[in-house]
Amino acid sequence: MKRFFNLTFKPFFAITGIATALCVVFALWPRWAAEKALLIPFDQNYLIVLRHWGIMLGLTGVFMVIAAFRADVRTPVLIFSACEKAFFVYLVATNLGQPYARGFWVGAAMDATVVLYTVLYFAVCGFHAWTAKGGVPAGKSIRHDPA
Numbered sequence: 001m002k003r004f005f006n007l008t009f010k011p012f013f014a015i016t017g018i019a020t021a022l023c024v025v026f027a028l029w030p031r032w033a034a035e036k037a038l039l040i041p042f043d044q045n046y047l048i049v050l051r052h053w054g055i056m057l058g059l060t061g062v063f064m065v066i067a068a069f070r071a072d073v074r075t076p077v078l079i080f081s082a083c084e085k086a087f088f089v090y091l092v093a094t095n096l097g098q099p100y101a102r103g104f105w106v107g108a109a110m111d112a113t114v115v116l117y118t119v120l121y122f123a124v125c126g127f128h129a130w131t132a133k134g135g136v137p138a139g140k141s142i143r144h145d146p147a
Contacts, residue, residue: 001124009121013068016114020081021061023107026054038103060084075127082118085111 026033030050034042060081067077092108095101 005121005125010068012117013064016110017061017064017068019110020064021058023061024054024058027051027058040100040103078118082115086115089115
């Protein structure tokens with residue numbers, strides 16, 4: 001199973017990170033994003049929240065792409081993104097019968113896939129991120145202090 005993650009981790013998190021980062025459109029063009037991407041009416045009363053959500057998702061996606069290539073930041077980024085995405089899946093699932101939930105299905109499906117992948121990744125590989133140089137766990141010093 002470790003071989004599976006060695007082969008798929010970088011492309012999986014690069015692609016899903018880019019898809020998540022594209023949600024920055026909610027910060028830049030909130031009316032268009034609400035009406036065209038989410039298929040819900042735009043409501044000026046929620047502009048601040050919608051824009052904040054767009055920036056948060058945009059940055060989460062950027063950090064997911066970085067984590068795909070930088071093992072030293074992988075663990076905290078994956079924990080954060082899995083928690084954020086799991087909560088979003090929960091929100092969509094608990095609002096299935098509501099007409100406003102229909103535009104969130106694609107995002108919830110992708111997020112559920114990311115959460116499942118992340119949980120399996122940590123179950124198989126553990127929570128210790130290893131650097132590409134020398135196998136030193138992230139946050140540990142390779143310097144030897146005289147005792």
